Every structure is written in structure tokens, then in C-alpha cells.
Amino acid sequence: MAGKIVLCRCEDVTLADLEHCVSRGYQDIEEVKRYTGFGTGPCQGKECLAAVASQLALLTDQSPAAIPPFTSRPPLAPTPLRLLARDPGAHRFADDPDSERSS
Amino acid sequence: MATRQPTQPPPFDEEEDASRADVSGEIRLPATLEGAGPLPDRAEIVIVGGGVVGLAIAYNLARRGLGDVVVIERGYLAEGASGRNGGGVRQQWSTELNIRLMQESVDLCRRFAVDLGVNVWFRQGGYLFLARTAREVARLDKNIAIQNRCGVPTRMLEPGKARDIVPELDLTGIIAAAYNPTDGILFPWPFLWGYARQAAAHGVRIFTQTPVGGLEPQKGGGYLVHTPRGAVRARRLINATGAWSPKLAQMIGVHVPTYPIRHEICSSEPLKPFLRPMVSELTSGLYCSQSMRGEIVGGVTIPGHGSTYGMGSTLEFLATYARRLVRLMPILGEIKVLRQWAGPYDQSPDGNPILGAAPGHPDFFLACGFVGHGFMMAPIVGKLYGEWLTGGEPHEIFARYTLGRFSGGAPPVPEKEDFNIG
Amino acid sequence: MARRLPGHDAVRGEAIEVRIADTSVRAFPDESIAAAAIASGTRVLARSLKYHRPRTFFCFEGHCSGCLVRLSGVPNLRACQAACAAGAEVEGQNAFPSAEVDLLGAVDFLFSRGMDHHTLMTGSSVLNRLANKVVRQLSGLGKLPDRAAAELPEVAVRTVDVCVIGGGPAGLAAATATARAGRSTILVDDQLRPGGSLRTDPRTGRRAAETRWADAAVAGVEVLARSTAIGYFPEDDGGVLAVSSPDRLYRIHATSWIWATGGYPVNLPFPDNDRPGVLAARAVGRLLVDHGILGGDKVCIVEVPEVAVDAAALAAALREAGAEVGRIELASATGTRGRSWVSALDTLGGKVDCDLIAVAGIPAPASEGPRQQGCKVVLDPPAGGFRVVIDEHGRTSAPGVWACGDVTGYVGPAAAAEHGARVGMNVAMATMAVDW
Numbered sequence: 001m002a003g004k005i006v007l008c009r010c011e012d013v014t015l016a017d018l019e020h021c022v023s024r025g026y027q028d029i030e031e032v033k034r035y036t037g038f039g040t041g042p043c044q045g046k047e048c049l050a051a052v053a054s055q056l057a058l059l060t061d062q063s064p065a066a067i068p069p070f071t072s073r074p075p076l077a078p079t080p081l082r083l084l085a086r087d088p089g090a091h092r093f094a095d096d097p098d099s100e101r102s103s
Numbered sequence: 104m105a106t107r108q109p110t111q112p113p114p115f116d117e118e119e120d121a122s123r124a125d126v127s128g129e130i131r132l133p134a135t136l137e138g139a140g141p142l143p144d145r146a147e148i149v150i151v152g153g154g155v156v157g158l159a160i161a162y163n164l165a166r167r168g169l170g171d172v173v174v175i176e177r178g179y180l181a182e183g184a185s186g187r188n189g190g191g192v193r194q195q196w197s198t199e200l201n202i203r204l205m206q207e208s209v210d211l212c213r214r215f216a217v218d219l220g221v222n223v224w225f226r227q228g229g230y231l232f233l234a235r236t237a238r239e240v241a242r243l244d245k246n247i248a249i250q251n252r253c254g255v256p257t258r259m260l261e262p263g264k265a266r267d268i269v270p271e272l273d274l275t276g277i278i279a280a281a282y283n284p285t286d287g288i289l290f291p292w293p294f295l296w297g298y299a300r301q302a303a304a305h306g307v308r309i310f311t312q313t314p315v316g317g318l319e320p321q322k323g324g325g326y327l328v329h330t331p332r333g334a335v336r337a338r339r340l341i342n343a344t345g346a347w348s349p350k351l352a353q354m355i356g357v358h359v360p361t362y363p364i365r366h367e368i369c370s371s372e373p374l375k376p377f378l379r380p381m382v383s384e385l386t387s388g389l390y391c392s393q394s395m396r397g398e399i400v401g402g403v404t405i406p407g408h409g410s411t412y413g414m415g416s417t418l419e420f421l422a423t424y425a426r427r428l429v430r431l432m433p434i435l436g437e438i439k440v441l442r443q444w445a446g447p448y449d450q451s452p453d454g455n456p457i458l459g460a461a462p463g464h465p466d467f468f469l470a471c472g473f474v475g476h477g478f479m480m481a482p483i484v485g486k487l488y489g490e491w492l493t494g495g496e497p498h499e500i501f502a503r504y505t506l507g508r509f510s511g512g513a514p515p516v517p518e519k520e521d522f523n524i525g
Numbered sequence: 526m527a528r529r530l531p532g533h534d535a536v537r538g539e540a541i542e543v544r545i546a547d548t549s550v551r552a553f554p555d556e557s558i559a560a561a562a563i564a565s566g567t568r569v570l571a572r573s574l575k576y577h578r579p580r581t582f583f584c585f586e587g588h589c590s591g592c593l594v595r596l597s598g599v600p601n602l603r604a605c606q607a608a609c610a611a612g613a614e615v616e617g618q619n620a621f622p623s624a625e626v627d628l629l630g631a632v633d634f635l636f637s638r639g640m641d642h643h644t645l646m647t648g649s650s651v652l653n654r655l656a657n658k659v660v661r662q663l664s665g666l667g668k669l670p671d672r673a674a675a676e677l678p679e680v681a682v683r684t685v686d687v688c689v690i691g692g693g694p695a696g697l698a699a700a701t702a703t704a705r706a707g708r709s710t711i712l713v714d715d716q717l718r719p720g721g722s723l724r725t726d727p728r729t730g731r732r733a734a735e736t737r738w739a740d741a742a743v744a745g746v747e748v749l750a751r752s753t754a755i756g757y758f759p760e761d762d763g764g765v766l767a768v769s770s771p772d773r774l775y776r777i778h779a780t781s782w783i784w785a786t787g788g789y790p791v792n793l794p795f796p797d798n799d800r801p802g803v804l805a806a807r808a809v810g811r812l813l814v815d816h817g818i819l820g821g822d823k824v825c826i827v828e829v830p831e832v833a834v835d836a837a838a839l840a841a842a843l844r845e846a847g848a849e850v851g852r853i854e855l856a857s858a859t860g861t862r863g864r865s866w867v868s869a870l871d872t873l874g875g876k877v878d879c880d881l882i883a884v885a886g887i888p889a890p891a892s893e894g895p896r897q898q899g900c901k902v903v904l905d906p907p908a909g910g911f912r913v914v915i916d917e918h919g920r921t922s923a924p925g926v927w928a929c930g931d932v933t934g935y936v937g938p939a940a941a942a943e944h945g946a947r948v949g950m951n952v953a954m955a956t957m958a959v960d961w
Binding site (some may be wrong): 017041 | 564573574575578579580583584587588589590591593601633634636637638639641642644647668676677678679680688715753754755756757759761762767769770773774776789791792794795797798799800856860861889890891892893894896897903904906909910911934
């Protein structure tokens with residue numbers, strides 16, 4: 001292995017990638033997420049958000065309290081479609097077999 | 104029907120985008136993109152809105168020599184709908200003008216990575232529209248005739264042929280499909296970075312984290328644009344703020360009849376490539392495609408919701424999407440959703456964009472009302488705007504898609520665009 | 526090498542067989558697939574998306590992506606959150622020809638300084654078309670499932686006074702307190718067995734986890750095990766917490782919410798910190814405490830000062846189980862070595878041979894659920910990350926939403942249990958009016 005310091009295991013985002021991203025002017029945590037891809041893999045930031053945010057504070061010379069987290073998006077864990085498919089809140093279209101409300 | 108345009112705006116909910124409600128305090132980075140420096144005193148053109156439409160125009164102005172341009176974005180690049188869409192780029196539209204525009208956009212997308220130096224992973228896997236009713240088939244038939252006349256190779260397929268393209272489909276209830284192999288998908292975010300970098304390289308200054316607080320019309324034309332970073336005097340101003348366009352226009356008393364509609368979308372775990380085209384079902388507005396990273400990215404149109412800037416996520420969406428998608432492609436039942444989010448459509452009354460100067464305000468230009476399809480139209484609209492404002496002949500879109508058409512000052516657009524899907 | 530300790534045999538039960546990468550492996554129903562795999566010498570399970578670096582176990586609690594495998598025909602499942610069942614088939618993912626010998630691993634060396642995939646091969650249209658084709662073919666992790674889902678289960682609804690999210694020391698104590706005070710209480714825990722960090726810490730241990738789980742049940746708490754709060758949806762149904770269980774989705778309505786989700790094990794930044802054999806210290810603790818598996822014979826603990834006391838407790842327990850243990854400050858760690866598994870840690874003081882590296886960082890508060898409910902959080906590196914801000918009673922900034930334990934900043938299992946009990950009492954007191 002080539003000596004990389006990995007911050008995000010899901011998307012292979014390294015400390016060097018973060019430095020590159022910041023040097024290009026993408027310094028908002030949401031921009032960093034989009035440019036490097038950190039926090040967009042199967043763990044959705046559970047392993048990496050705190051680490052990247054802390055490093056971002058150092059690299060951009062800001063106090064940690066000035067760094068917000070990226071938006072927390074559902075589902076908080078990977079959720080199979082089959083568990084969701086019969087939720088009673090689903091909209092029923094005209095052709096749904098058990099259509100109660102039709103559109 | 105998912106794709107019908109409401110003629111009257113639905114009730115509006117004043118809730119603002121709460122995506123950053125968890126931020127401790129009001130935090131905005133001082134940083135601006137690519138070291139833009141302080142806001143200049145004046146600029147030939149100020150573009151408000153650093154989404155794909157605004158940046159495409161900025162890039163096209165600058166590369167034609169008009170680099171005295173300032174772009175003002177209230178958040179970060181891609182914070183609005185440009186960073187929240189599904190990345191679809193198609194030519195299957197219902198009016199000749201939109202079809203021809205999208206043919207040019209597709210050409211620009213094909214060249215984008217090399218022209219702009221950033222990968223957008225444009226992949227022409229086609230678009231497959233599935234019909235479940237005779238009325239839907241009739242709609243597709245009518246559109247295909249126009250598309251074919253324009254040279255788009257869309258064709259109607261028997262359901263079995265659709266399954267040759269997507270073997271995972273459950274054809275129960277599907278009676279026909281429209282397929283154009285030259286439609287495609289791309290990865291939206293780098294598109295903005297590409298435009299922004301190249302625009303900046305040609306002199307455009309881009310200020311992120313800079314909300315516009317007010318517009319002050321100037322004697323002799325133009326506007327003083329007030330921001331927390333100071334004011335810039337704009338000789339001409341372009342409103343490219345997407346769903347926020349009515350708010351910006353209101354600052355100078357111009358009424359823009361568009362309104363925000365939230366559309367939700369989600370992304371799955373990454374899977375090895377299997378799905379070639381974007382698949383869409385007319386009945387529900389369900390659509391899904393497989394991104395360059397392997398995720399299934401898709402959404403569904405749930406009718407009956409009010410107008411809102413709220414960008415929260417709902418279980419209703421997740422459940423509706425799951426229900427429709429598992430029905431259409433049962434093999435996806437065990438596939439896991441990783442992340443859902445929402446973005447605002449800038450809904451216009453006739454489904455078509457609003458372009459050109461506002462009546463009575465020759466220095467106030469509009470580039471809005473794209474009804475969730477601004478991303479795919481931006482490359483060509485940016486190009487045509489750039490040509491026009493640097494002295495070229497105005498393309499017919501600037502005469503046809505005027506704001507005046509809603510107030511009797513210009514003829515209405517003869518055909519409504521009724522194919523704003525997904 | 527990892528090995529099962531005989532002292533644990535009594536709780537293991539009868540051996541069964543599972544198949545891992547086409548090899549029959551001895552396992553126990555008490556174990557997770559990941560525990561059985563590591564005990565049988567499995568090293569690499571998959572390759573990473575971009576650089577094809579080897580991927581395998583790290584956190585052992587379902588929060589990283591290290592141990593994603595194809596399990597009995599379903600892609601991208603976490604081996605650490607699947608119980609061993611006879612006949613289970615485990616396959617690696619995203620590697621050619623195999624996870625351990627992956628030819629695409631060369632990508633890691635070709636781009637040893639990293640790769641900006643945004644600008645890669647944009648020089649000519651021919652190259653770019655090629656890049657698009659190659660990247661598409663390399664993308665993704667698992668393949669489509671073997672078959673459609675057997676059934677689409679009905680959704681269950683629960684309406685309670687109190688919903689506690691997280692069944693570690695804080696959550697179990699809080700739920701027990703509210704249930705004892707007569708509040709109908711449901712507790713949601715995402716692990717194979719509730720107990721959270723009690724099952725990873727040699728100072729508390731498996732028995733403490735089981736006692737407190739039993740206490741909660743006796744007090745009348747409805748415990749949803751292997752169930753994950755997947756989101757709070759304020760606009761649906763007046764506000765609903767969706768919870769996914771292996772066999773169904775729950776919609777939970779509650780008057781009071783208590784977030785006790787603890788913290789996630791994190792990796793620490795040092796070169797090649799993702800090499801197989803680098804595990805979270807808590808994972809090493811869990812293997813020992815909950816599974817009776819000693820993860821290695823020579824263990825290096827890489828640590829930060831804030832968790833020195835925890836690291837010392839883990840080191841002592843590993844030594845007692847027969848391992849050699851060295852403790853190294855993060856600042857001294859300069860790299861790792863090894864082929865498919867670590868063989869040494871490089872430090873400023875020289876190379877230290879080892880067959881396991883345990884990374885002891887400050888657990889990162891699991892605050893994304895509270896954030897969806899509108900709770901204020903703040904980045905506080907010494908507390909582990911984005912901690913939920915609470916007042917002295919445990920109230921967050923969102924009405925009706927409380928938090929306790931490590932999610933409010935790292936405190937460790939003993940203090941978390943005390944905090945949970947106290948906040949549970951406060952919630953019961955604050956909702957007293959509804960009794961009359």
C-alpha cells in the first residue's frame with residue numbers, strides 16, 4: 001500500500017485529497033463533501049465526518065465550532081426498499097393494486 | 104397525472120430551506136472561489152445565482168471576451184437545484200423548440216469534459232419511457248413524431264423489446280415504451296466546477312456565501328446590488344436564482360409568476376453496472392438511472408403538495424419510491440437506499456422557461472422557470488445568452504420565452520411543454 | 526493470529542458451518558459472521574472503490590463500511606451485523622480475481638499521491654471516452670441480488686410516552702428509569718445484541734450488558750434489537766421516527782425522545798491506517814469481551830491521550846488473555862507494514878512487529894439522528910466530534926428531545942450509564958403532568 005492517510009474508507013478520501021480540495025477553494029463542508037466524495041458512501045459519514053471536519057478546521061484556520069456538519073440525510077443506515085414498499089404513507093397512484101387515494 | 108402542469112400555483116408555505124438548521128449560529132465562510140478578492144465597485148454584468156444556469160452564462164460571456172462579470176451566489180456552488188438533480192439529459196420533449204435546444208445541449212455535454220477540463224461522466228445510455236395506459240401511449244406517439252422530425256432517433260417499442268434493454272423490468276401492465284438511445288445522464292456537481300473554473304480563468308469573479316440584500320435601480324440604467332460584502336454597480340443584471348427568481352425580481356417590483364415545488368430524490372448503495380438507460384414510468388413520474396459510481400439515483404412525483412422552499416425529506420417519498428420501483432424492478436427489493444434529499448423546481452405556468460429582459464426593465468434579464476430541467480438546458484441557454492449579450496443576434500428563445508407572455512405584453516407560447524417528468 | 530479463547534466456550538454453544546469464499550468454516554450461532562471470519566483467519570473481504578485498497582473488518586459494530594460482503598445472494602451487507610446461521614454463504618466483492626489478490630490493486634500505486642478523478646484524462650476526447658468506459662466498468666461494489674425479495678412486509682406502528690434510541694449503557698439506564706416511572710417506553714438498538722460499549726469494554730463486560738438488558742425488560746421496556754432508527758420525519762404523520770428491523774419497518778410516535786446513540790469508533794490519521802489488521806480498539810475489545818476471541822498475539826495500540834485510561838484497560842485485558850501489547854502515541858505512528866494483514870507498525874522509535882493494530886481514538890458522537898430532530902450540535906474535537914448540546918437536565922435545543930451518554934461528548938461506559946439514569950429520571954419528572 002502506498003502510504004496514504006485515509007480519512008474516508010468508503011470513498012478512499014485521503015488527507016492529501018482534502019488538502020487539494022481546500023487549495024482549490026472548496027472550503028465549505030458541503031463543498032468538500034461534493035468535491036472529495038467523503039461521507040457519500042455506505043457509512044454516510046459515520047466514520048469520517050468528525051475526522052474530516054476537524055482537519056478542515058485546521059486547514060482553513062477556523063475554530064472547530066465554526067465548522068457545521070453536513071446535512072444529516074435519511075435514512076441513517078442503508079435501508080432495503082422491500083421494508084419501505086408497504087409503508088402506509090406511500091402515495092397510491094390510480095393503477096396501484098390497493099389504491100385508496102388515487103391521483 | 105404526474106406530469107400535468109398546474110395552471111394556478113398551489114398554496115405556498117413560507118418555510119425557508121432548513122437544511123442548515125443544525126448549524127450552531129449563522130456561519131458563512133469568508134472564502135470566495137478561486138481567490139476572487141473583494142467585491143468590485145462595478146461590473147458590466149452581474150449574475151445573481153451560482154447555479155448551473157448562471158455559471159453557464161458567465162462562462163459563455165467570458166469566453167466571448169466579456170469578462171467583466173461578477174457572479175453572486177448566496178451559498179456554496181451547487182447548493183440549490185443544480186446540486187440536487189438526477190443528472191438526466193434528454194431530447195425526448197414535446198415541443199420542437201425544446202427538442203432542438205436539447206439536441207444542442209447534448210452535443211455540448213459530449214464535449215464538456217474536454218472543453219472545460221473536468222469530468223462530468225456523461226454517458227449516453229438512452230432514456231426509456233414506459234407507458235401503462237393508451238393515453239400515455241398517445242402522448243408518446245405524438246412526441247416521437249415531433250422528435251423524429253427534428254432528427255432525434257426515438258422509437259416506440261413493444262414491452263418485450265424494452266426488456267431486452269432492461270432485463271430486470273417486470274412488464275406487468277406496461278403496454279409500450281419510448282426509447283431514445285442518445286439521451287443520457289451525467290454527474291451534476293463537476294459541471295458547475297468546470298464552468299466556474301473556466302469562467303474565472305477568463306476573468307469572471309465568483310463570490311460564494313454572498314446573499315443579495317437589495318437591488319437599487321440607478322439613474323441611467325443598471326442596478327446597485329447590495330450584499331454583506333459591499334455593493335457592486337451592475338450595468339446589466341441577470342436573475343439566475345432558480346426557484347428564488349420571484350424573490351429577486353420582487354426587489355425591483357417585477358412579478359415573476361413561477362413558484363417553488365419540492366422534488367425529492369434518493370440514491371442507493373453502489374452496485375456493479377447493470378442498468379444502461381434512464382428508466383421512467385409516466386403513470387407515477389418514477390425515474391431511475393445508474394450513476395457513474397454505481398448508485399441507483401431516482402425519484403417519483405407525488406402530486407398534491409403545496410409550494411414551498413422547505414427542502415426536508417419525507418417518509419412518504421421514500422415509501423412511494425420504494426413501492427413503485429420494487430413493483431417495476433422486483434430484483435431491487437433487497438437494494439438499500441443510502442441517502443435521500445430534495446431540491447426546488449422553479450415551476451412556470453406553461454412549463455417553459457422565462458428568458459430575456461423583463462418588460463420595462465431593459466437591464467434586468469431573466470433565466471429561470473426551468474421546471475426542474477434547468478440543468479440539462481443550461482449548456483445551450485448559456486451559450487445562446489453569451490452570444491446575444493456579446494452582440495450576436497438573439498435566438499428565437501429570447502422572443503418566445505419572454506416574461507411578457509404571461510401579462511399580455513407578448514404572444515403566449517403556442518404549445519405548453521407537458522413533458523416535465525421526474 | 527486471532528483465536529477463540531477456551532474460557533468462552535460455555536456461552537458459544539454448538540459449532541455450525543458457514544461458507545466464506547467457498548471454504549467451509551467453523552462458526553457459532555452466538556457469533557457474528559465477521560467474528561467467525563476473523564477467528565478462522567479470513568483477512569480481506571473486498572476492495573475499495575477508487576484505489577482498490579483491501580477492505581475488511583474495522584469497527585465490528587455496523588458503522589463503517591469495511592466488512593461489506595455478499596451474504597447468501599444479497600450484496601453489500603455488513604458481516605459484523607449478521608448472526609452466523611448454518612449454511613450462510615459469504616462472498617467477497619469488487620475484486621479481480623479475489624479480494625486478497627486483486628490485480629486492480631495496482632491503481633493504488635499508480636496514483637500513489639492520490640488522484641483527482643475530476644480532472645483525470647480530460648486532455649483529449651479519445652482518452653476521455655476511454656476513461657468513461659473504464660470508470661463505468663470499475664464502478665460499484667456488489668452485484669445485483671440473486672433473486673427478488675421474498676416478501677414485502679407490513680409496517681408496524683408504536684405509540685409510546687418515551688422512545689430511547691441506542692441500547693448502550695446510557696440508553697438502557699434511561700429506558701429503565703422511564704419505564705420504572707410508569708412511562709411506556711420503547712428502546713431501539715441497532716446491534717446484534719443490546720449493550721453497546723458495555724460489550725466492548727473489559728471493565729464492564731458482556732455480563733453487565735446482559736444484566737442491564739434484562740433489567741430494562743423487567744421494567745417493561747419494549748426492546749427492538751437489530752433495529753436502526755433510519756430517520757425522523759417531521760412532516761409525516763405529525764412527526765415519526767422510522768425504524769428498520771430485519772423483518773419489518775416500524776413507525777414510532779413518542780411524546781419524549783431520548784438519544785443515547787453513543788459514539789462511532791473512528792480511525793486515526795497515520796499512513797496506511799486502513800491496512801487490514803488495523804481495527805478500532807473497541808472492535809478488539811468487543812472480540813475479546815463479547816465473543817471470547819483474542820484478535821492477535823502481538824497487539825499495538827495506537828492511541829490519543831484523551832482515551833489513555835481506556836487504552837490501558839484494554840491493554841491489561843489483552844495481556845491477561847495472553848497477548849503481548851505495546852502502546853504507541855498517534856504522534857509517533859508513521860506507517861504500517863504487511864501484505865494481506867499487518868505485520869508491523871512503523872514508529873518514530875523504529876519498527877514494532879505485531880499481528881494486530883488497535884486504534885484508540887475518541888468515539889465520534891452519533892449525532893445525525895438528533896440533528897434531524899433539530900438538535901443543536903457543535904464540533905468539539907476533544908469530545909470526539911459533533912456532540913449534541915444539552916443543558917444540565919439532558920434537554921437538547923429541540924422541544925421534547927433529550928440526549929445522554931457519549932452522544933453528548935465522550936464520557937465512557939460507567940459515566941454514560943449514570944448520565945442515562947439521571948436523564949431518564951428527568952424525562953419522567955418533566956412528563957409528570959400527563960399522569961394527572
